[in-house]
Amino acid sequence: MTMPKMLVVATKNPGKAREFAKMFAQAGMTIKTLLDYPDARQVNETGHSFKENAQLKADHFAHELQLPVAADDSGLMIDALHGMPGIRSARYAGDHNDAANNAKVLVEMGGLPRDQRGATFHSTLVLAWPDRPTVDLIVSGEVRGEILTVPQGDNDFGYDPLFYFPPLGKTFAEMTPEEKNGVSHRGIAMRRLEQQWPAWWAAQEEDQA
Ligand SMILES: O=c1nc[nH]c2c1ncn2[C@H]1C[C@H](O)[C@@H](COP(=O)(O)OP(=O)(O)OP(=O)(O)O)O1
Numbered sequence: 001m002t003m004p005k006m007l008v009v010a011t012k013n014p015g016k017a018r019e020f021a022k023m024f025a026q027a028g029m030t031i032k033t034l035l036d037y038p039d040a041r042q043v044n045e046t047g048h049s050f051k052e053n054a055q056l057k058a059d060h061f062a063h064e065l066q067l068p069v070a071a072d073d074s075g076l077m078i079d080a081l082h083g084m085p086g087i088r089s090a091r092y093a094g095d096h097n098d099a100a101n102n103a104k105v106l107v108e109m110g111g112l113p114r115d116q117r118g119a120t121f122h123s124t125l126v127l128a129w130p131d132r133p134t135v136d137l138i139v140s141g142e143v144r145g146e147i148l149t150v151p152q153g154d155n156d157f158g159y160d161p162l163f164y165f166p167p168l169g170k171t172f173a174e175m176t177p178e179e180k181n182g183v184s185h186r187g188i189a190m191r192r193l194e195q196q197w198p199a200w201w202a203a204q205e206e207d208q209a
């Protein structure tokens with residue numbers, strides 16, 4: 001079976017792009033992202049679950065680019081907010097404004113004590129072959145943590161400065177890329193994808209031949 005040296009990850013988020021570049025490099029692959037295809041037609045994330053949105057993005061961009069594509073839909077589910085912002089994480093307080101989103105989380109959680117600040121980061125990854133939406137490969141990963149009352153750390157990706165991971169005693173924004181990939185929702189999903197994609201890929205290529 002022949003795995004490609006290059007894969008398109010259908011994301012416009014530079015934080016995700018950075019993490020995927022590193023993780024795929026370890027698997028011997030380089031990636032392109034939507035930042036490399038500025039003219040690609042966009043898609044609205046109208047799904048009702050991480051899985052639906054990841055599938056929507058993967059299928060749309062596989063068709064649009066006529067290439068195999070991986071997509072990630074992810075977000076933060078806060079216990080005390082009944083799972084919000086969840087699939088609305090990117091647009092919780094305004095479109096893709098990380099600072100405003102973080103500020104809104106802090107306001108909504110008010111002065112809740114530490115034992116009521118639990119949260120889950122979720123990532124669903126979908127690998128899609130152009131125009132064959134029924135054979136998507138789907139994996140997911142989750143990690144538990146606590147929402148701090150004050151942001152901590154320099155990594156500027158999304159909710160990372162608020163997400164404290166007790167086993168390492170720091171927030172995702174205070175971790176090295178290796179540390180974060182080692183424990184994160186996206187890292188877990190990625191390792192599940194790595195186990196499954198060679199067989200999946202071979203089956204798609206066989207189908208095409
Ligand atoms: O590891 C993470 N560390 C911090 N924040 C994170 C993480 N993972 C997801 N998040 C946040 C970012 C965004 O507010 C939302 C994802 O929304 P989501 O639609 O999947 O991504 P996006 O719109 O930023 O980029 P795109 O859809 O082009 O991949 O959750």
Ligand SMILES: [Mg+2]
Nearest residue numbers: 013045073090
């Ligand atoms: Mg999005």
